[in-house]
Amino acid sequence: MKIKAFTLVELLVVIAIIGILIGLLLPAVQAARNAARRMECTNNLKQIGIGLHNYHDANLTLPPTRTGGYISTAPTSGLHNFLVPLLLFCEQGPLYQEICSDAMAGGAVWRGVTSDRDYFKRIVPYHYCPSDGRSKELTKIVFRSQAKTNYVGSFGDVVYALATDENNKRGVFAGGTIQSPKTFLCNSFAAILDGTSNTIAVSETVASISDYTSGAVNYVRNVKGETVNVGTSANNMNLGLCIATRDPAEPNLYQSTFSQTYGRGYGFHEGRSPCAYFQTVLPPNSPTCSGGIDQRGTTSVSSYHSGGVNVLLVDGSVKFVSETVECGDQTYVPTSSHNPDKIGGLSPFGVWGAMGSIAGCESTAL
Numbered sequence: 001m002k003i004k005a006f007t008l009v010e011l012l013v014v015i016a017i018i019g020i021l022i023g024l025l026l027p028a029v030q031a032a033r034n035a036a037r038r039m040e041c042t043n044n045l046k047q048i049g050i051g052l053h054n055y056h057d058a059n060l061t062l063p064p065t066r067t068g069g070y071i072s073t074a075p076t077s078g079l080h081n082f083l084v085p086l087l088l089f090c091e092q093g094p095l096y097q098e099i100c101s102d103a104m105a106g107g108a109v110w111r112g113v114t115s116d117r118d119y120f121k122r123i124v125p126y127h128y129c130p131s132d133g134r135s136k137e138l139t140k141i142v143f144r145s146q147a148k149t150n151y152v153g154s155f156g157d158v159v160y161a162l163a164t165d166e167n168n169k170r171g172v173f174a175g176g177t178i179q180s181p182k183t184f185l186c187n188s189f190a191a192i193l194d195g196t197s198n199t200i201a202v203s204e205t206v207a208s209i210s211d212y213t214s215g216a217v218n219y220v221r222n223v224k225g226e227t228v229n230v231g232t233s234a235n236n237m238n239l240g241l242c243i244a245t246r247d248p249a250e251p252n253l254y255q256s257t258f259s260q261t262y263g264r265g266y267g268f269h270e271g272r273s274p275c276a277y278f279q280t281v282l283p284p285n286s287p288t289c290s291g292g293i294d295q296r297g298t299t300s301v302s303s304y305h306s307g308g309v310n311v312l313l314v315d316g317s318v319k320f321v322s323e324t325v326e327c328g329d330q331t332y333v334p335t336s337s338h339n340p341d342k343i344g345g346l347s348p349f350g351v352w353g354a355m356g357s358i359a360g361c362e363s364t365a366l
Helices: 008-059 083-089 093-104 239-243 350-356
Strands: 139-141 144-146 151-154 200-204 211-213 216-218 227-229 288-290 308-313 318-322
Touching: 008 083, 008 151, 008 200, 008 308, 008 318, 083 093, 239 288
Parallel strands: 139 211, 227 288
Antiparallel strands: 139 144, 151 200, 200 308, 211 216, 308 318
């Protein structure tokens, strides 16, 4: 009697065919997962955009850059960024009220870094890009833990992030990093002379994973999400020094051994420039550099999406900007912060700079 069976050759052929099919399928599955993450990130930015428009409808301005309160009797200086007032307009009213109530009572939420608050640790779903797998880990700064964010506001094409009480007329977010609620400078849609469909309001960034505890920085040598030291505050306007922090042999590593105390996305409420804002100067996925704690510096955007970042335009639409976007003169070394008090004028940083400036009358064609 003849027994029906597979020969070894036939079995090996079938296994080989299955292996080839799996090899063809896996990249397609990975591409689909990446597309889904990118779509979720886009939806997060659109929700922030809706919040910006609702805030503008209620207040006739965009949110302040950094302030301790949102009503006139609140403390006169503080640590909050633009995302905090948007909570009220993005279905996070209870969290907003909790923060403001503490601020009105003089709580350390606005004046100190040594107090722990439960709302520092609150996870706000639309604050996180799913491509950044570690962004939902709490960061630790001295005596407190806090939830991060992957979304930062635009200072436009000023060369360095602004310090205390400096005003900026180049980007969507205008005031200095510490302003009285009665005197802070805020832009309105009317100030966006380049058009709301041509101007960036918010972008994404990889959140830092370095922890700052008891005065010691545990530095992770990953170019995305970390803020690197360029020596002194006098060096932080030199773009070449910032670009040179990349290790020539391994572009994803820094050559510096020091990371900024306050990293990118450190605290969804945190208003310090290296944490919450960026400039359209160095292209996406470039280093972020500083001359010291909360010093002026060059803040960049980054993501784990392939080849670029998502940006929210002032009109509420979202675009993907390639890391190869034209960025003009990357050797530009200013004698000041590239006219932060001047609203108009062409950007030296090409299409990317033009997308950040609010009234430069430049071309922003991608």
